Amino acid sequence: MATSVDxxxxxxxxxxxxxLNKLNLEVGRGEFIVxxxxxxCGKSTLLNCIAGLLDISxxxxxxxxxxxxxxxxxxxxxxxxxxxxxxxxxxxxxxxxSFGLRVAGVKKEEIEARVKHASEILQIQPLLKRRPVxxxxxxxxxxxIGRALVRDVDVFLFDEPLSNLDAxxxxxxxxxxxxxxxxxxxxxxxxxxxxxxxxxxxxRIAIMRNGIIQQFDTPHAIYNKPVNxxxxxxxxxxxxxxxxxxxxxxxxxETGGTKISLNGYGWEDGAVRTGKAVLGIRPEHVTxxxxxxxxxxxxxxDIELVEPMGADTIAWTKLGGQPVTFRAAAEVELHSGQKVxxxxxxxxxxxxxxxxxxxx
Amino acid sequence: xxxxxxxxxxxxxxxxxxxxxxxRVGIYAFLLIAALFFLVPxxxxxxxxxxxxxxxxxxxxxxxxxxxxxxxxVKAWSSACTGVACTGLAPGFFNSVKITxxxxxxxIVIAMINGYALSFWRFRGAEFMFAILVFGAxxxxxxxxxxxxxxxxxxxxxxxxxxxxxxxxxxxxPILTLLFRNFFAxxxxxxxxxxxxxxxxxxxxxxxxxxxxxxxIAIVAVILQVTGIWNDFIFGLVFAGRENMPMTVxxxxxxxxxxxxxxxxxxxxATVLTGAVPLIVYFVSGKWFVRGIAAGAVxx
Numbered sequence: 001m002a003t004s005v006d007x008x009x010x011x012x013x014x015x016x017x018x019x020l021n022k023l024n025l026e027v028g029r030g031e032f033i034v035x036x037x038x039x040x041c042g043k044s045t046l047l048n049c050i051a052g053l054l055d056i057s058x059x060x061x062x063x064x065x066x067x068x069x070x071x072x073x074x075x076x077x078x079x080x081x082x083x084x085x086x087x088x089x090x091x092x093x094x095x096x097x098s099f100g101l102r103v104a105g106v107k108k109e110e111i112e113a114r115v116k117h118a119s120e121i122l123q124i125q126p127l128l129k130r131r132p133v134x135x136x137x138x139x140x141x142x143x144x145i146g147r148a149l150v151r152d153v154d155v156f157l158f159d160e161p162l163s164n165l166d167a168x169x170x171x172x173x174x175x176x177x178x179x180x181x182x183x184x185x186x187x188x189x190x191x192x193x194x195x196x197x198x199x200x201x202x203x204r205i206a207i208m209r210n211g212i213i214q215q216f217d218t219p220h221a222i223y224n225k226p227v228n229x230x231x232x233x234x235x236x237x238x239x240x241x242x243x244x245x246x247x248x249x250x251x252x253x254e255t256g257g258t259k260i261s262l263n264g265y266g267w268e269d270g271a272v273r274t275g276k277a278v279l280g281i282r283p284e285h286v287t288x289x290x291x292x293x294x295x296x297x298x299x300x301x302d303i304e305l306v307e308p309m310g311a312d313t314i315a316w317t318k319l320g321g322q323p324v325t326f327r328a329a330a331e332v333e334l335h336s337g338q339k340v341x342x343x344x345x346x347x348x349x350x351x352x353x354x355x356x357x358x359x360x
Numbered sequence: 361x362x363x364x365x366x367x368x369x370x371x372x373x374x375x376x377x378x379x380x381x382x383x384r385v386g387i388y389a390f391l392l393i394a395a396l397f398f399l400v401p402x403x404x405x406x407x408x409x410x411x412x413x414x415x416x417x418x419x420x421x422x423x424x425x426x427x428x429x430x431x432x433x434v435k436a437w438s439s440a441c442t443g444v445a446c447t448g449l450a451p452g453f454f455n456s457v458k459i460t461x462x463x464x465x466x467x468i469v470i471a472m473i474n475g476y477a478l479s480f481w482r483f484r485g486a487e488f489m490f491a492i493l494v495f496g497a498x499x500x501x502x503x504x505x506x507x508x509x510x511x512x513x514x515x516x517x518x519x520x521x522x523x524x525x526x527x528x529x530x531x532x533x534p535i536l537t538l539l540f541r542n543f544f545a546x547x548x549x550x551x552x553x554x555x556x557x558x559x560x561x562x563x564x565x566x567x568x569x570x571x572x573x574x575x576x577i578a579i580v581a582v583i584l585q586v587t588g589i590w591n592d593f594i595f596g597l598v599f600a601g602r603e604n605m606p607m608t609v610x611x612x613x614x615x616x617x618x619x620x621x622x623x624x625x626x627x628x629x630a631t632v633l634t635g636a637v638p639l640i641v642y643f644v645s646g647k648w649f650v651r652g653i654a655a656g657a658v659x660x
Contacts, residue, residue: 053553074559086550090572099568100558
């Protein structure tokens with residue numbers, strides 16, 4: 001795959017505070033990349049650096065094979081969509097869409113054609129004469145996307161574009177953005193702190209923390225094989241259960257007196273690594289009831305708390321003295337104080353070094 | 361059930377009945393007294409300006425004029441004596457108009473660009489520049505009078521219309537820049553970023569995006585500057601020169617000219633005339649002025 005955006009050893013610091021430190025990221029042409037992380041992790045900063053809206057301290061940025069490190073935002077072949085929409089309030093939708101083209105001195109007929117094309121794609125033709133204040137949140141965000149669309153750019157940058165919308169609109173527009181990507185096949189870099197958006201939209205997710213990319217991989221790999229405790233705990237809701245314990249030389253994990261056989265676990269080194277470790281099990285990988293008995297590990301526990309979510313039920317219990325949540329089908333009758341059998345396959349879990357937090 | 365409902369013996373339902381409490385009466389009484397306190401002097405001035413000198417000497421100042429006349433207003437406007445010249449306030453009025461009409465737009469345009477640059481184009485030392493500018497608002501201007509006289513006379517602008525306009529522009533700068541900077545700082549920075557991604561530069565963003573949005577705050581600035589410059593006395597007296605004396609200076613000259621008896625009617629009429637312009641500005645645009653105060657601009 002040809003490279004679309006290539007970031008080499010990018011650093012950014014304000015005085016003594018280093019926000020990004022020697023960051024590398026290579027994005028393929030037409031890829032949908034999501035930068036995901038808690039607030040303050042540097043994901044928006046990284047996006048602003050790519051856009052050229054922040055001066056970097058060190059490193060290089062290439063877009064479509066061209067070194068744009070010192071280029072103005074408009075010369076980078078990027079379009080950007082902001083969280084607050086950032087529509088020009090005094091201009092009609094049409095003028096908002098065409099502003100960039102008018103600044104660039106594009107011919108009138110060309111501008112009209114491009115605005116028409118973009119408004120058809122986004123289905124905003126009836127809104128063209130309106131002002132931004134007369135639009136709903138979802139419509140405003142469409143116009144903001146349209147503004148990037150008319151400029152006919154290689155790379156789309158999204159800075160938390162759906163954060164200001166209510167839950168329903170957010171999921172609607174999420175699907176629309178995915179559809180738009182399938183249709184346009186542009187490279188898209190999308191910043192969010194919402195893991196659902198990341199999982200559903202991304203070809204690859206870059207999980208960031210403290211200005212460092214923790215893991216850059218497909219949503220599947222990030223969900224199933226998180227490289228460290230941070231990634232494991234950040235992705236998934238309710239989050240992964242962590243059991244502190246230790247791995248014995250016979251390949252069992254011991255936690256609070258409970259022994260769990262690690263048969264079939266895919267060790268990073270290809271062999272058992274003994275010592276203090278953390279076993280991570282996703283709530284949805286825990287089975288409850290009769291079927292649990294057939295799994296490599298099963299035990300009887302007391303349910304402490306039940307949260308019915310409609311589609312399924314989250315139950316809280318303790319295993320080896322440590323809190324564990326699991327997800328059960330909505331049909332399963334659960335109530336607090338009940339004794340149930342739960343089980344899971346440790347091979348589907350993740351083991352982390354207790355010291356470094358790295359996957360082992 | 362609340363005590364109110366128990367007294368009336370009814371079930372509470374719908375809007376709570378309005379009650380006149382002692383606190384409410386007190387508030388209205390206070391507001392009324394405060395309003396009268398500020399209104400009475402104006403009323404007395406207007407009444408006095410319509411009375412003849414005999415009536416003033418004989419009667420009390422709160423009495424209505426027995427034979428209202430506008431003769432003193434005409435005199436104040438066109439023939440009252442300021443020192444040796446007996447031209448009335450009219451020349452001063454037109455001088456003030458000239459000074460205001462030139463100083464207001466120039467100072468506002470510069471302050472607007474300052475505020476815009478300071479909030480969006482974060483150049484090195486921007487914060488320092490802004491700190492110095494705001495500090496300027498706290499320097500007593502009497503301290504600066506002599507250095508400015510010296511400077512202006514060096515370039516031949518002392519005692520000229522451009523001279524007084526420059527002085528007003530400079531002295532309006534701290535407060536106006538603060539006003540505009542705070543306004544622009546309240547706009548989402550993403551708007552500026554979006555315009556940059558769209559390829560607009562410093563001036564294009566200013567004229568196409570920021571200027572159309574700053575109409576409300578510009579109106580506030582106009583009100584501040586019109587009232588401030590119109591009411592100015594000391595700068596006009598020192599820097600305007602004999603030819604360009606503003607109305608306030610001329611008013612002072614009329615009131616202080618003491619040949620023979622002090623003609624209170626004319627003095628009152630002249631004072632009301634001089635104060636009329638800011639008064640009208642307040643009346644027409646009170647809402648905007650309050651907004652300006654709320655925006656953090658308090659000008660004494």
